[in-house]
Amino acid sequence: MKLLDEILEYNEKFVEGREYEEFEAGKFPDKKLLILSCMDTRLVELLPKSMNLANGDAKILKNPGAVVSNPYDSIMRGILVGVYALKCEEMFLVGHKDCGMSSVNTSDLVKKMQERGISQEKFDAIKEAGVDVHQFLAGFDNVEQSVKHSVETVKNHPLMPTDVPIHGLVIDPKTGKLETVVNGYEE
DSSP states (O other), rough: OOHHHHHHHHHHHHHHHGGGGGOOOOOSSOOOOOOOEOTTTTTHHHHHHHOOOOTSEEEEEEEEEGGOTTTHHHHHHHHHHHTTSOOOOOOEEETTTOOOGGSSSSHHHHHHHTTTTHHHHHHEEEEEETTOOOHHHOOOHHHHHHHHHHHHHHTOTTHHHHHOOOEEEEETTOOOOEEEOOOOOOO
């Protein structure tokens, strides 16, 4: 059975059994909290549980490394929408130890893309559009520094209100232990 078929078969039973009822929540987060975390599979359930969050408590955005690399990208747009339209009054930016983005090799990624059929013409077109593919795909060397940089990027955004505390944390993906890198109340 293909994965899509497996998921749709399960979903039909999920809906028929009204299993969704335990997850009912409102549109706005109960704790008025917005979180940006890494998309790492180890954090899917661990991060909310380690922060004592239930379904509906927070808006959670995810991307590789929990990085805000461009103040005008879709992650920053999500943060601003969370603050202005979805009533988020506080933000946690959560990186994690042993992050894949700390060891990403952009040359290897480009090679894998080429092996899967991405032509040199496409790379040339991206370069002509002003995008350096290696910079676009780049990771980081130090998760704490990356968290600090992303907090500063959000905090200094011209559309970000100054009354929103922006905290920077690092989570251990094995134990769930959180370490404070930036205390947004002290900034």
